[in-house]
Amino acid sequence: MLTQLTALTLLPAFCLSSLLRPRQIDTSAHCGQWDTVPAGSQYTVLLDQWGASGASSGSDCARLTSVNGNMVAWETNWTWTGGSGVKSFTNIQLDDGLNKQLSNIKSMPTTWDWSQATSGKIVADVAYDLFTASTPGGANANEIMIWLANFNAGPISSAYGADGQPVPVASNVQLAGQTWNLYSGSNGANNVFSFLPASGNAITSFSGDVNGFLKYLTTNEGLSTSQYLVTAQAGTEATSGTATLTTSKYSLSIN
Numbered sequence: 001m002l003t004q005l006t007a008l009t010l011l012p013a014f015c016l017s018s019l020l021r022p023r024q025i026d027t028s029a030h031c032g033q034w035d036t037v038p039a040g041s042q043y044t045v046l047l048d049q050w051g052a053s054g055a056s057s058g059s060d061c062a063r064l065t066s067v068n069g070n071m072v073a074w075e076t077n078w079t080w081t082g083g084s085g086v087k088s089f090t091n092i093q094l095d096d097g098l099n100k101q102l103s104n105i106k107s108m109p110t111t112w113d114w115s116q117a118t119s120g121k122i123v124a125d126v127a128y129d130l131f132t133a134s135t136p137g138g139a140n141a142n143e144i145m146i147w148l149a150n151f152n153a154g155p156i157s158s159a160y161g162a163d164g165q166p167v168p169v170a171s172n173v174q175l176a177g178q179t180w181n182l183y184s185g186s187n188g189a190n191n192v193f194s195f196l197p198a199s200g201n202a203i204t205s206f207s208g209d210v211n212g213f214l215k216y217l218t219t220n221e222g223l224s225t226s227q228y229l230v231t232a233q234a235g236t237e238a239t240s241g242t243a244t245l246t247t248s249k250y251s252l253s254i255n
């Protein structure tokens, strides 16, 4: 009788405490070139310093701040000197719901609230970076970027004006409550579509449906609806300078 009672009273107490206890997360700083930090069951923070060898000096760290359901907070601090190319794309990667054909995606709701502290001039962007492929998990065929900010950087473009500025393939496109210019070009390996804020101003509080951008491209730019979405990341492509990017709220899911 006593053991039965104990079991009955302990079980609900245990369940309640495991529900109330926040998931244990690693909030320490990670600075390795390819470090990864699990962020709940849906996301991973990726260091991804793929162009670090192009820098004469520098480093880049990231740490997870909190995970609350599908809402995550994280930050990255970086400093890079030398070279003209991107050094790092430290990002939060979605691990859930990928490898769907574009024709089967109903929506991709997202929220991204961020702020950035810089010292001196920086060259960087703050952007979503998506890839599609011809097969689930296949080789990248198209890259789709949604830039929320352009700090002295520029999108890949197949056309440039006499002023040296990239020429958009579409201007003043209304999506997710914002106005965008769309650029298109090749990075040598795949097509790249880049949506940039038409105003040139940073969008520091963004929410909307990322699928709207994919639909725009399948309707207007020949992106095939039979492509599979294989990667969905959001972070900062850092070329030079010193900055700390703080994401206070981020979520993305694929329905």
Ligand SMILES: *[C@@H]1O[C@H](CO)[C@@H](O)[C@H](O)[C@H]1NC(C)=O
Pocket (backbone or CB within 6 Å): 029, 059, 060, 061, 077, 078, 079
């Ligand atoms: C970033 O922050 C970490 C942890 O506070 C620190 O160890 C590192 O030196 C910083 N790196 C840069 C590039 O500011």
